[in-house]
Amino acid sequence: MQAILQSSDTELDIVRALRENCERPFEDAHAMPPAVYTSEAFLALERRDVFRTEWLCVGRASALANCGDYLSAQIDDQPVFVLRDASGALRAFSNVCLHRMSVLLEGRGNVRRIVCPYHAWNYTLDGSLAAAPLMDRQPGFCKEQYKLPAVRCETWQGWIYVTLNEHAPAVESHLSELSKLIEPYGMGDYVETFHEEHVWDTNWKILAENFMESYHLPMLHRATVGPHSRLEEMECPPGSPAFNYHWITKEASLPIGNAHPTNTRLEGHWRRTTALLAIYPTHLVTLTPGYFWYLILQPQGVGRVHIRFGGGLAPEFVDDPQAAGYMATLKTLLDEVNAEDRRGVEAVFRGVHAPLAKPGHLSPLERPNYDFARYLAGRLGAT
Structure with a gap:
């Protein structure tokens, strides 16, 4: 009984620390406390209040x-x-x-x-x-x-x-706000062309947060996409209760990154705008006018995460004679970027265990991380 009470106290202490951080205005917000990523008791709360109840x-x-x-x-x-x-x-x-x-x-x-x-x-x-x-x-x-x-x-x-939640609202209504935001892309008609599964040695939230922010691109991805990443081009609006997102508008290096000439859905800057979508809790999508790729996360304990990694093409590119070659080039790049991300998120997981580890202020480009923390703080203990 004493061990159970200690575990409960630990859960409450971590949730309390998380909530206190989330009560700060974004301008003064910090990264989540280390125990959020390392505590088995906290993972048990996530399993009960997030994974067993959410879509x-x-x-x-x-x-x-x-x-x-x-x-x-x-x-x-x-x-x-x-x-x-x-x-x-x-x-x-x-x-x-x-x-x-x-x-x-x-x-x-x-x-x-x-x-x-x-x-x-x-x-x-x-x-x-x-x-x-x-x-x-x-x-x-x-x-x-x-x-x-x-x-x-x-x-x-x-x-x-x-x-597993019989009372969860229909997923269409749950994500109706996001549907409106990305409607011009017509993502429902995109076709998957590849799918893989991996396991990395990190906490699932560290990988989710890594996807949510582009602040790390110039440094962590300096050998791949970093030199082409202009932080000043990125927009990070406040998120919603069910998701967060940010936009990057630029000319893509591959034709499939821009809208196909026959695409009549997208106009103006939308023909070269990429949307990065984090749908809570574990669905992460990079959506461009010509292709998409995604990660779906499943924790396998505190320090391991199972990843479904896939991607595909917008319908206009499916029958384009050069699309397969472009997709193969993109897949090679994505594999290199994923290898860099893996090194980064596994290093963070090692770091959060350090006795002297202390979360610092978030950058302006880490607004999605702040919104994700607030989502977790609102879900845990709510059932």
Whole structure:
């Protein structure tokens, strides 16, 4: 009991320190306290009040184009999968067999039936149990009583979102303000062309914050995009309760960074403006007039984060004869930039453990980090 009380006190102390920092005006705001990134007790609060209650992005709907296409994911400790069913709809289910509770599907792929790898119980694409070897010999068994639990699943702008929260407002209404901001891009029609998964040795929030601010570009990315990054070109407006964002307007080095000549949706400066979107808690998107790339984060403990990394093209570029070559060039650059980011965020994670570590003032370009901290402070302890 004493250990539980100490843990609770630790959680409260960290949340209190976070909230006190967030009560400062942005002009006097500091980075989040080190324990936010290192405390197991704080992660337990995040799991309870964020990951088990919020809408979480798990991937791109265009990646599940055909009947039986699926992807697997996690909502905290709950394995889930999303698939395209026989009617063409996207559906999500618990990814746990109803027999001896093995995980059913791994990664991505295509199936006609969902077959348990342990005892071959198998389910149709609507989650109903179709067959179970030898179970007809068991008098108490009734196949019709078994159906995989459904998980709430909705799409927004071509992204797949899932949640365990029965009371969460529809994701479309949750992100309606962001929909208006980025409407001219037509992101819902962008097509995914690559997808990878990685695990880095850092706290998930350090990686999220790294994406949210471009203040680090000239230094951390000095060997790649840094020399082309003009901090004075960046705009960091105040965020919203569900997301933050900032804009960079410039001529892109690759044609796919600007609007395609046949793109009639974007006009004026929007034809060369990039939007960097951080959708709370873990969906990070770089959206340009010609392509997008994204990160989706899933903590695997305090010091490890699973990353879904992908990207693709605006519809005008999908059939452009040179688009594949441009995308390959971009992917090479993104890989180099990610390697630099990995070194940076893993170094920060080592640093926040230091006894003398102390958060300093945020720069004007770190407004998104301030908004992210306020989001966390408002969520934790709210349920």
